[in-house]
Amino acid sequence: MSRPVRDERGLLDRILSTPDVALVIPHLQPEVLHRVIQSCGLEDCSELVAMATPEQLQRVFDLDLWRASEPGLDERFDADRFGIWLDVLMESGAAIAAEKVAAMDADLVTAALAQHLRVFDVASVSSYESLDGDVIEQRHRHIEADCEIGGYLIEARRTGSWDSIVSLLLALDADHPDYFHRMMSECRRLSHDGFELDGLNDLLDDRAQDMFELAVDRDQRRETQGYLAPAEARAFLESARRLHISNAPSPPANPLAHAYFRAMKPVAPPEGNVNDPADLLPAASAAEAESPEISERVAAIVDALRDARVLTPQPRALLGPSEDEKTPRLTRIEAYLQAALDLSPVVYARRTEELAYLANALVAGCSMQARRIGEREASDAVLAVCNLGLEHWPSHWLVEPDLVSVFQVGWVVLYNDVCMFATERLIGALTELRCTDRETQSGLDDLRIALTKQWRAGTPWRASDSLDVLAILDMPAWTGILGLIDELPVLRAAISATDGSGLRSVSASAFTFISERSRIASIHEFMRTLPDVLRG
Numbered sequence: 001m002s003r004p005v006r007d008e009r010g011l012l013d014r015i016l017s018t019p020d021v022a023l024v025i026p027h028l029q030p031e032v033l034h035r036v037i038q039s040c041g042l043e044d045c046s047e048l049v050a051m052a053t054p055e056q057l058q059r060v061f062d063l064d065l066w067r068a069s070e071p072g073l074d075e076r077f078d079a080d081r082f083g084i085w086l087d088v089l090m091e092s093g094a095a096i097a098a099e100k101v102a103a104m105d106a107d108l109v110t111a112a113l114a115q116h117l118r119v120f121d122v123a124s125v126s127s128y129e130s131l132d133g134d135v136i137e138q139r140h141r142h143i144e145a146d147c148e149i150g151g152y153l154i155e156a157r158r159t160g161s162w163d164s165i166v167s168l169l170l171a172l173d174a175d176h177p178d179y180f181h182r183m184m185s186e187c188r189r190l191s192h193d194g195f196e197l198d199g200l201n202d203l204l205d206d207r208a209q210d211m212f213e214l215a216v217d218r219d220q221r222r223e224t225q226g227y228l229a230p231a232e233a234r235a236f237l238e239s240a241r242r243l244h245i246s247n248a249p250s251p252p253a254n255p256l257a258h259a260y261f262r263a264m265k266p267v268a269p270p271e272g273n274v275n276d277p278a279d280l281l282p283a284a285s286a287a288e289a290e291s292p293e294i295s296e297r298v299a300a301i302v303d304a305l306r307d308a309r310v311l312t313p314q315p316r317a318l319l320g321p322s323e324d325e326k327t328p329r330l331t332r333i334e335a336y337l338q339a340a341l342d343l344s345p346v347v348y349a350r351r352t353e354e355l356a357y358l359a360n361a362l363v364a365g366c367s368m369q370a371r372r373i374g375e376r377e378a379s380d381a382v383l384a385v386c387n388l389g390l391e392h393w394p395s396h397w398l399v400e401p402d403l404v405s406v407f408q409v410g411w412v413v414l415y416n417d418v419c420m421f422a423t424e425r426l427i428g429a430l431t432e433l434r435c436t437d438r439e440t441q442s443g444l445d446d447l448r449i450a451l452t453k454q455w456r457a458g459t460p461w462r463a464s465d466s467l468d469v470l471a472i473l474d475m476p477a478w479t480g481i482l483g484l485i486d487e488l489p490v491l492r493a494a495i496s497a498t499d500g501s502g503l504r505s506v507s508a509s510a511f512t513f514i515s516e517r518s519r520i521a522s523i524h525e526f527m528r529t530l531p532d533v534l535r536g
Contacts, residue, residue, distance in 0.1 A: 011036075011039065011310070012036075012040045012044060012048075014304045015036065015301055018297050018300055018301055019297060020294070020297060021297075022051050023294055024297045024298055024301060025048060028298065030060050030063070032311065033048070033060055034060045034063045035305065035310050035311060036310065037049075037064065039308070042085070042088055043087075046088045046089075046092060047092075049085075049088050049089060050091075054104050058105060058108065062218050062221060064081065065078055065081055065085070066218065067081070068230065068372075070367070071367030071371055071372040074229075074231060075230065077115070077214065079115035080158070082112045082115070082116075083116060083160050083165075084161070086164040086165060087161050089101070089164075090164045090167055094170065095171055095175060097171065098168060098172045098175055099176075101172065102179045106179060106183055107186075109183060110183045110187055110190070110210075111207075113165065114186075114190040115158070116157055116158045116161065117156055117157055117165065118154070118155040118156075118157060118187075119152050119153070119154055119187040119188040120152065120153045120155075120191060121151065121188065122151055122152060122153050145162050149170055149173055150180060150181065154166075154169065190206045190207045190210060223260070227364070228357070228360045228361055229364065230364045231365075232256060233360070233362075233364035233365025233366070234366075235365075236254065236257060236361050236365065237365050237411070237487075239254060239256065240254070240407070240408040240411040240412060241415045241458070243409070243412040245392070245412065246394070248397075251397055251399060251401065251402075251409075254405075254408065261357070329384070329512075329515045329516060330384065331387070332390040332391060333383050333515075336406075337351060350402075351402075351403055354402060354403035354407075355379070355382055355383075358386075358404065359378040359381075359382045360378070362378040362382065362488065363378045366487050366488055368486060368487065368490070369464075369482065369483075369486060370464065373488065380513055381513050382407065383513075383515075384513035384514060384515035385407055385411055385414060385513070385515075386406045386407050386410055387410070388410035388414065388517075389401075389406040389407055389409035389411070390410075391516060391517055392409050393409055394409075413520075414488075414514060417520050417524075418484055418489040418520060419461070419485055419486065419489050420455065420460065421524070422481065422485055422523065423451055423455045423485050424455065425527040425528075425530065426451060426485070426527070426530065427451050427455060429530050429534060430444055430448040430451070433531065433534055433535065440472055440473075443472075444469055446466055447463070447470070451466070451485075461485055461486045461487050463485075464486065467485070470534070473536070477530060477534060480492050480495045481530075483511055484523060484527075490511040490513055490514065491512050491513075491514050491523065493510040495523065
C-alpha cells in the first residue's frame with residue numbers, strides 16, 4: 001500500500017501534542033479519524049489507532065476496508081488492507097491489539113481472518129499408525145507458513161501479515177479464550193475449499209457467502225448513518241434518467257428514495273452554518289465529551305484538521321465567475337433553501353436530508369471522468385443539478401417540490417440535453433468528417449462505431465476511452481467533449497476556447513457544474529460549431 005504523497009507529519013504531531021490526547025481521541029467521530037488516517041497514512045497512525053476505541057475502529061473499518069474496482073461499482077472487502085491494519089495494531093503490543101479485537105464483532109473479524117488463513121483441528125490432520133504398523137499421513141503440507149495454536153492447525157492463505165496474525169491469535173488464546181475458540185471454530189468451518197461437481201458448484205462457498213452477508217450487514221449499518229449502497233445509488237440515478245417530464249401529470253415519487261427516508265431516523269434541525277455545502281453529507285452523531293476541557297481539546301483537533309484542509313477542503317470544481325457574469329449561478333436553489341429555512345427549521349432539516357441523500361447517491365453510484373466523485377464535489381454538483389431542475393420545473397406540476405423531485409428533473413435534463421445531445425451531434429460530425437491520415441481516420445471510425453453502440457444503450461460515457469483520437473484534431477474541443485459525454489456532465493473551460501475568441505490553450509482540469517439554461521445553450525452552440533472546429 002503506497003503512502004500519501006503529501007507530508008502530513010506536521011499535522012500528526014500537532015494532533016499527538018494535544019494535552020490529554022489519549023482521552024481526546026476516543027471522542028472523535030469515526031469519520032474524522034478516518035480522514036486523518038487517509039491524509040497521514042495508516043502506517044504512520046499507529047499511535048492514534050492505539051488510542052481509538054474498538055467501536056471507533058469497527059466504524060472506521062466500514063469506511064476503510066471496502067474498495068470498488070471502479071467508481072460506482074459495488075465495494076468488496078480488501079483482505080490485504082485488513083492485514084495492514086493488523087500490522088499497525090500490533091505495533092502497540094499483542095495484548096492491547098487482542099483486547100481491541102476481542103471487543104469487536106466476532107463475525108467481522110472471523111470473515112476477515114478467513115481470507116488470510118485455513119484452520120483445522122490438530123487431531124483431524126495428525127498422522128497415525130494403522131493396525132498393520134503403517135504410518136498414515138492425514139495431510140501433506142506444501143504451504144509456506146503454518147503453526148499450531150490452542151489445538152488448531154493454522155495455515156496461511158496469504159503470507160503478507162502472517163507474523164502479526166500469529167501473534168494476535170496467541171494473545172487471544174491466552175487472554176480471551178472464549179472469543180478465540182468461537183472465532184477459530186468459525187474459521188474452521190470456512191476452510192473447506194470448493195464443492196463437488198454435482199450441478200450445484202456455482203453456489204457461493206462458505207467463505208464467499210460469509211463475505212456477502214458481511215457486506216449486507218455493512219450496508220444496513222451505513223444506511224442508518226445516511227449512506228447509500230452503490231447498487232441502490234445506481235438504481236436511483238438510472239431511474240431519474242428515465243423520467244418523462246412532459247407526460248407526467250405530477251412529479252412521480254421515487255420508490256428508492258421513499259424507502260430510504262422511511263428507514264431513516266428523524267434528524268433534528270441543523271445548527272451552525274446552514275449554507276455550507278460541505279455540511280450536507282451525513283456524519284456520525286457527535287460523541288459526548290466528558291468535560292468542557294475535553295470538549296475544547298476535541299475542538300482544537302478539529303481546528304487543526306480544518307487548517308490542514310482535511311475536513312473542509314476548498315471547492316475544486318467551481319470556476320470563479322467571469323467578468324461578464326452578472327448573477328450567481330445558484331440563484332434559484334439558494335432562494336429555495338432560504339424559503340424553506342424561513343418557513344420552518346423542520347422543513348429546512350428535511351431539505352438538508354434530501355440534499356445529503358442526493359450527494360451520497362452521486363458519491364456511491366456515479367463517476368466523473370472515470371474517477372470517484374469527492375464529497376465536496378458531490379455537494380456542489382447536487383446544488384447545481386437542483387438549480388437546473390428548478391429552472392425546468394414543469395408549470396403544470398402545481399405542487400411544492402421536494403428536492404429529490406427537483407434533482408430528478410435537473411438530472412434528466414442534464415442527461416438528455418447535454419450528454420445524449422452532445423453524443424448524437426458528435427456522431428453526426430464524425431459521419432461527415434474525413435481525414436487524410438489513414439490511422440487517424442481509422443480511429444475516428446472506431447470512435448463513431450463505439451459511440452453509436454453506447455448512445456443506443458443510453459450509456460455513451462462508456463465509449464470515453466475512444467475519444468482520445470479527437471485530441472489529434474483539436475485539443476480544446478476534445479477537452480470540452482470529455483466533460484459533456486460523461487455520467488456527470490460538466491462544462492469545461494475548453495468550451496469557450498472554441499467560440500472564435502482566439503483562446504486555444506486551456507486547463508484540462510478546470511470545469512464548472514451545469515446549473516442554468518444559459519450553460520446548456522452555450523453547449524448547444526459549441527456542438528453546432530464542432531464540425532468546423534474538427535475540420536480545422
